[in-house]
Amino acid sequence: MKSFGKWAFAMAMAGITAACTPSDTGGRETANTDPRACKENALAVQILGSGGPIADDHRAGASNIVWVDGKARVMIDAGAGSFVRFGQAGVDFNDLYLIALTHFHGDHVGGLSAVMNSGSFSGRKEPLFVTGPKGDDLFPSTSGLLQSYFGKDGALGYLSPYLDDESDALPNLIIRDIVTEDRPYLQSVLRKDGVDVDTIRVHHLDMPALSYVVRTKGKRILFAGDQSDLSEDFVTAVTNGQPDLMFMHNAISMADGQPRGLHRDGLSIGRAAAKAKAKKLILTHHMKRALDDKDAVFAAIRENYSGPIEIADDLSCYPLD
Numbered sequence: 001m002k003s004f005g006k007w008a009f010a011m012a013m014a015g016i017t018a019a020c021t022p023s024d025t026g027g028r029e030t031a032n033t034d035p036r037a038c039k040e041n042a043l044a045v046q047i048l049g050s051g052g053p054i055a056d057d058h059r060a061g062a063s064n065i066v067w068v069d070g071k072a073r074v075m076i077d078a079g080a081g082s083f084v085r086f087g088q089a090g091v092d093f094n095d096l097y098l099i100a101l102t103h104f105h106g107d108h109v110g111g112l113s114a115v116m117n118s119g120s121f122s123g124r125k126e127p128l129f130v131t132g133p134k135g136d137d138l139f140p141s142t143s144g145l146l147q148s149y150f151g152k153d154g155a156l157g158y159l160s161p162y163l164d165d166e167s168d169a170l171p172n173l174i175i176r177d178i179v180t181e182d183r184p185y186l187q188s189v190l191r192k193d194g195v196d197v198d199t200i201r202v203h204h205l206d207m208p209a210l211s212y213v214v215r216t217k218g219k220r221i222l223f224a225g226d227q228s229d230l231s232e233d234f235v236t237a238v239t240n241g242q243p244d245l246m247f248m249h250n251a252i253s254m255a256d257g258q259p260r261g262l263h264r265d266g267l268s269i270g271r272a273a274a275k276a277k278a279k280k281l282i283l284t285h286h287m288k289r290a291l292d293d294k295d296a297v298f299a300a301i302r303e304n305y306s307g308p309i310e311i312a313d314d315l316s317c318y319p320l321d
């Protein structure tokens, strides 16, 4: 497997626009509901999966695409069902610079093998960066996870050329396990053709987990990932730059609170969005219990955050002009 460091950590970089979903304040139904139209924006984020771990509605598991000049450059997570949305959105596997994984719960990586299987038909030659947590005694590293799928002895060993430097049958995956212990809270992940991606460690119970910041065209997009209120590094990092879009996860009801330290409740989400001075807050990774308690969640967010809030659905598009 190639080392991520060998690769382009150089190069330079490059907002987002309206959502296709109703919002709390000032959002609008977009006239264009074609999921393939998102790429027509100079810069946009498209939600592939707006759901969480429980299959109780139409939503795919967490996954997002950053469109830059019509190309899908960064994919954040590949939750179960993202494979279907990947096709609906018209993503071309050849265009991806980076697949950035936040952590290894199934609602975030359950669609990865299907996306990679699809990619094996793309004819792509360019290597593809993949990043995610290093793992620990309990959980695999990113490279370990990918070996378990695509290693020669992996469950999907027929796709092993992805990890074989000597083979040109498939594009090589250039994997970086993000080490967070004793490292700066904000680490560079990608610098390529005007697209900068950094990562910030977050607290998600016992699971090594990351959030990501994508900067391009002078805009800043913050993907919080799954995180609890104990994510101090994240809070520090968000004060270092005002996000044009801030995606946070709507997983728990105000009645449930955060009994296991997995997610932020509405109050905590509002605090983080206010601290970041987010120009727009988008709630995604919805769980039914949180959606059923929407009024209370919104009221809690509003205790601290007064900016626009939107509720993402699968294939929602957020342009940044």
Ligand SMILES: [Zn+2]
Residues within 6 Å of the ligand: 052, 053, 062, 105, 107, 108, 226, 285
């Ligand atoms: Zn999740």
